[in-house]
Amino acid sequence: MFILHGYRHPKSSFTQCVLSLFDATNETLNAWTHFLPAFYFIWVFFGLSQSLNFWSDSYTWPLLVYMLVCCVFPFMSAIAHTFNTMSERARHICFFLDYTALSLLSLGVAIAYRAYAFPQALRNTIYGDLFVTGAVINSLLCVLVSCETRFMKPSGLRKVLRLGSFALPYVYDSIPIVYRLLFCSKTECALTSHPLLARQFIFAFFSAFLYATHLPERLRPGQFDIIGHSHQLFHISSILATMDQIQAMLGDMRERAEELKASWEFTSPNSSLNILAAVLILNTIIIFIFSIRRLPLATKSEGRCC
Template identity: 45%
Template sequence: MLSLIKLPQVLTINQVPNVFHEDGIISGYRYPYSSAKDCVLSIFQLTNETLNIWTHFLPTWFFLWKLLVVLIEEDWQDSYCWPLLVFLLSSCLYPLASSCAHTFSTMSERARHICFFFDYGALSFYSLGSAITYSSYIFPEKWVNSVFHKYYIPTAMLNSVLSTGLACYSRLGLPFIDYNYRINTRSVEKRSVKLGKILRILSFAYPYFFDNIPLFYRIFVCVGEDCTVNEATIVHYQHTALALLTGFLFASHLPERLAPGSFDYIGHSHQLFHVFAIIGTYFQLSAVELDMTLRKQWLLTHSQPITFSNTVEIC
């Protein structure tokens, strides 16, 4: 039966428009104006996007299972677990949006942009979900109920909106002025793409570093009493290291930049970026659950009460 299904054609970099090009990837491209059916069929053949799709689609079901476990085993009416539910929901959404974006991004140039707009929005929601859980469970004791704590989630919300807008703008072809009046379309296009990638990196990096200010202070700076050292600390170190590795892979385009064409199908940076991002999210979830359990009594006594309003920040 499978032999009767005609799989979509796989192309080289010279056969697709520039908007579909990836640094260091020479072959394995899908037809840039595929039908939705061809996009779905392509996930069952080896292209340079296949593992990008599966490395996020399969983990979606793991995080969905974790979400259902919490809903079944925990008292979901207990507001103390609501931030965890928000984080788990965001952890389900961002890999699903990513896998869908990679699947359907070759329907057209317009569809490619729209697909990744949704991807960026899901990543921003994940960033906000992280901030909500950090505000509820992660803050060092010294900072609980401080002015920074009070404005932490509203600022994280603003960051999510701004980062989504900046990431989307970074895909739209940024104009450059050639002050020497030399007409070089290819050069201008390359510079535009480069600036777009820089803006996209900034749009992801800034919310991450802001969200992690209380965690970084807690595990790297804070000493003495009220610094909240417990079994979760080592897991925080682990997911922080994985997050930094993930960012490095996204920005560097290694190893394919060193050997163009050698990692077209397996082992290029975006695949590794997906894998380490998911592993990092798993360790992040483990650390959050540890802090949530170990600090429950102290937080319920000393921190502001968790309500629907300050969980999703609808005031």
């Protein structure tokens, strides 16, 4: 609406989409602001794999889940922004996959928070016991609602549902961390992760603000078409939040090791890795249903209208 120039042809070939990464379009930096962080997170993951035993040490499994989704979500977003102009059908499928990656991120964050960052006061409670279960439900709802919004006409309701489908899992994941920041014990307040967890909320809030307001291009349409529009800034801010979050997870994992290992709750893959695998399978089924049932009807209708 406020981006006036720099659009690619809506029926670009695969080669044209790849070459557009090196051209001045309004999607170029959308892709690179997630491609480059994806490679950075993979590099961090590789470094961790050299010092941690991800194969057999159950204490590392929640971190493994978290790092996997941290690597996947920016990569899938970059892929979506690169290839979404191949066709109308490709556009929908690209962003179906993007939504799936974001929903898995919310689940991975919840598992890592529950494993390493959860406030001690909430650990042995019904809330603590059901926290990951709630995250699973949120992850599936995130995909269902966000995919459904692609078939709604542009409206305020559509925007609220789209933003809400991602905001709800984030808010849910954040509740125990906000509690910890507000009511931390003396030991928890002294952890190096404390300021990092607080700062990532600032970046996350800024990300949501940019996504919802379309600033700065709303103020000067056409002036930020290639560089500086809200979606690029939204990407950068969300990546900065993730970088702080990763460091906070690593800090808690190391500094709270003695406390956490004494009553470690993630001794089985069923409590971390298998949950991620199960939700990935369910999300894939959801995407498959949308792609073969809803999408053909929608694109056929669009074809008649146009």
